[in-house]
Amino acid sequence: MQNGFNRRSLMLGAAALPMAAAAPAFAQQATITGAGASFPRPVYERWGQAAREALNITLNYQSIGSGGGINQITNRTVDFGATDAPLPAAQLAERNLVQFPTVMGSVVLIVNLPGVADNALKLTSEILVDLFAGRITRWNDPRIVEANREIRIPNLPVSPVYRADASGTTFVFTTYLSRISEAWRTGPGAATSVQWPVGNGARGNEGVANAVRNTPGAIGYTENAYATVNRLVTTQLRNKSGRFVQPTLATFQAAASLADWNKPGLAADLVDLSGDDVWPIVSPTFILLPTNPVADRVEGSRNTMRFFDWTMRTGGDAARRLEYIPLPEAVQGLVRASWSAVRDPSGRPITFA
Amino acid sequence: MSDTSLPQASAPPATRRTIGSAGDTLFEWLCRGAGLFVLLLLGAIILTLFIGGLPAFREFGLQFLWSSDWNPVEGRESYGALVPMLGTIVTSILAIMLGVPVAFGIAFFLTELAPQWVRRPVGTAIELLAAVPSIIFGMWGLFVLVPFVQNYIQLPFGETLGALPIVGVIFDSNNFAGTSIFAAAMVLAIMILPFIAATMRDVFNQVPPVYKESAYGLGATRWEVMKGVVLPYTRISVVGGIMLGLGRALGETMAVTFVIGNANRMASSIFDPSTTIASVVAMEFPESLMGSLKQSSLLALGFLLFFISFVVLAVSRWLLRSRLK
Numbered sequence: 001m002q003n004g005f006n007r008r009s010l011m012l013g014a015a016a017l018p019m020a021a022a023a024p025a026f027a028q029q030a031t032i033t034g035a036g037a038s039f040p041r042p043v044y045e046r047w048g049q050a051a052r053e054a055l056n057i058t059l060n061y062q063s064i065g066s067g068g069g070i071n072q073i074t075n076r077t078v079d080f081g082a083t084d085a086p087l088p089a090a091q092l093a094e095r096n097l098v099q100f101p102t103v104m105g106s107v108v109l110i111v112n113l114p115g116v117a118d119n120a121l122k123l124t125s126e127i128l129v130d131l132f133a134g135r136i137t138r139w140n141d142p143r144i145v146e147a148n149r150e151i152r153i154p155n156l157p158v159s160p161v162y163r164a165d166a167s168g169t170t171f172v173f174t175t176y177l178s179r180i181s182e183a184w185r186t187g188p189g190a191a192t193s194v195q196w197p198v199g200n201g202a203r204g205n206e207g208v209a210n211a212v213r214n215t216p217g218a219i220g221y222t223e224n225a226y227a228t229v230n231r232l233v234t235t236q237l238r239n240k241s242g243r244f245v246q247p248t249l250a251t252f253q254a255a256a257s258l259a260d261w262n263k264p265g266l267a268a269d270l271v272d273l274s275g276d277d278v279w280p281i282v283s284p285t286f287i288l289l290p291t292n293p294v295a296d297r298v299e300g301s302r303n304t305m306r307f308f309d310w311t312m313r314t315g316g317d318a319a320r321r322l323e324y325i326p327l328p329e330a331v332q333g334l335v336r337a338s339w340s341a342v343r344d345p346s347g348r349p350i351t352f353a
Numbered sequence: 354m355s356d357t358s359l360p361q362a363s364a365p366p367a368t369r370r371t372i373g374s375a376g377d378t379l380f381e382w383l384c385r386g387a388g389l390f391v392l393l394l395l396g397a398i399i400l401t402l403f404i405g406g407l408p409a410f411r412e413f414g415l416q417f418l419w420s421s422d423w424n425p426v427e428g429r430e431s432y433g434a435l436v437p438m439l440g441t442i443v444t445s446i447l448a449i450m451l452g453v454p455v456a457f458g459i460a461f462f463l464t465e466l467a468p469q470w471v472r473r474p475v476g477t478a479i480e481l482l483a484a485v486p487s488i489i490f491g492m493w494g495l496f497v498l499v500p501f502v503q504n505y506i507q508l509p510f511g512e513t514l515g516a517l518p519i520v521g522v523i524f525d526s527n528n529f530a531g532t533s534i535f536a537a538a539m540v541l542a543i544m545i546l547p548f549i550a551a552t553m554r555d556v557f558n559q560v561p562p563v564y565k566e567s568a569y570g571l572g573a574t575r576w577e578v579m580k581g582v583v584l585p586y587t588r589i590s591v592v593g594g595i596m597l598g599l600g601r602a603l604g605e606t607m608a609v610t611f612v613i614g615n616a617n618r619m620a621s622s623i624f625d626p627s628t629t630i631a632s633v634v635a636m637e638f639p640e641s642l643m644g645s646l647k648q649s650s651l652l653a654l655g656f657l658l659f660f661i662s663f664v665v666l667a668v669s670r671w672l673l674r675s676r677l678k
Contacts, residue, residue, distance in 0.1 A: 067640035159530045164615030166640030189426035200530040201615030
């Protein structure tokens with residue numbers, strides 16, 4: 001019985017196969033390959049799944065890190081590279097690349113303090129820097145108590161947790177620390193990995209989330225989506241205007257709306273902006289596209305532009321569900337305009353519409 | 354078969370012999386080629402690492418070996434191998450100190466004490482431990498061993514021993530995350546245990562029974578036989594086995610990365626976080642730009658690790674040479 005059933009379903013499958021192959025939808029399926037940043041990986045994957053049906057484009061995205069993405073696109077082994085830290089204009093010109101943003105993401109602080117509720121702890125920029133610089137070593141430090149009169153904070157030693165692997169998240173977070181503290185700027189500085197004065201390193205956003213969950217007294221930073229998914233206890237921060245703000249989509253969007261995009265490579269800087277409801281650690285993430293693709297890669301470049309044109313038009317909700325911030329309408333126009341720099345080997349702009 | 358042995362059929366065997374010898378020569382050269390290929394590959398890897406690391410060696414000179422700096426921030430890049438090198442060597446030696454006594458106990462038990470029917474299953478279980486993938490040890494280490502080390506070893510022992518004069522600083526730490534050099538050493542000890550135990554058991558079994566029986570005949574106890582007959586007879590092979598374990602501990606990456614805390618700064622206590630060469634390379638390599646000083650420094654670190662492991666394995670081979678026929 002079992003055997004006969006299997007054989008019949010197999011025959012049915014075999015009969016269906018030529019029909020499927022003949023259907024135009026399958027014949028035109030194009031593949032684009034990209035590599036780079038892990039910060040936007042969740043949203044790129046979501047978009048990639050949707051584009052398979054809607055655009056007949058299969059996205060093959062490998063989150064090997066921004067540095068790897070830059071290496072791969074410079075060698076032209078992929079259709080596009082992805083990076084969190086924008087490349088300076090000189091480097092873009094040298095590598096014949098055009099750079100544009102796709103979404104904005106935010107970095108949040110997570111803590112493990114038994115009895116302290118989500119978004120209850122208030123941190124000023126001075127306290128935050130001193131926690132990660134090792135100048136505050138216990139949670140009952142008078143300055144923390146002073147800023148948090150209404151909650152009880154357990155008297156635990158402070159265990160800072162940072163990303164052990166070099167990452168765009170670290171770049172954004174240390175850029176913020178360098179903005180708010182001169183001592184941090186001249187000390188550890190801002191980069192994808194820095195010399196942390198104290199604390200333990202964990203691998204990836206997931207690793208930081210786990211380390212914080214397992215260690216009472218720990219404080220770490222992570223991409224917002226990971227904190228949301230793992231239901232971690234986040235904190236408030238005091239922004240440049242002196243207001244304590246909670247990490248919510250509203251405060252992220254407040255930061256996004258103040259960004260100045262008229263920069264080379266559309267490298268808007270959203271870290272530590274002034275504004276009442278602005279979350280201070282927000283950053284765009286970028287795509288790198290060759291301006292001079294070889295003949296074989298022209299279709300890949302065209303499909304990459306089609307893909308990101310489509311995500312700008314229809315991918316906003318998917319991004320918001322993952323708590324990323326889509327690009328404002330005006331910026332989308334700037335992105336499309338920047339694509340005119342992409343030329344095929346005969347020098348004509350590659351059309352994507 | 355029978356006609357080749359006939360002396361009068363000289364012509365056909367002669368041609369057959371030439372065909373045969375051609376095949377022999379071909380086979381010989383294929384095998385020689387395979388052997389040489391491995392050597393060439395090894396040389397090529399060392400050369401690649403060295404050439405890749407050359408810019409770093411040139412930039413920092415010998416300072417690369419002694420500097421504890423690891424600063425990838427643009428504009429003030431400075432790299433030194435001291436912290437990861439020390440981390441690698443200290444965790445490996447601590448792992449040997451923790452693992453060897455237990456491995457010796459296992460080997461002693463399996464060769465001298467255990468009844469025959471126990472020897473095989475326990476021996477097999479030890480060998481199976483060697484087949485557990487290192488990532489499993491890493492996860493187990495992070496979720497089980499790290500909290501254990503923190504709550505039951507660092508807090509009670511660290512506080513007490515930390516009060517001792519001079520040596521106290523080795524145990525006194527204000528790292529409360531649990532991920533530390535000591536946790537990494539414990540994970541490594543468990544990982545290298547099967548290698549050392551299996552080698553020890555095999556060499557203990559090679560001691561000619563007549564020596565042991567003579568000692569027993571003179572009224573020696575089991576421990577006296579072990580101390581006076583078995584260990585002196587196998588001393589060099591035992592050391593060779595330990596070196597083999599050390600070789601594995603030096604290069605272990607994932608399990609160590611999970612539990613060591615990945616802090617590229619000088620640790621004063623065994624309960625402080627640190628890092629190893631293998632984990633620095635694994636963590637930082639994907640984000641390093643091609644041709645950058647950082648990538649070159651990482652390749653230089655790889656070269657140093659290769660060199661250290663090579664020396665350790667060469668020494669172990671040399672010590673084991675009498676037992677490896």
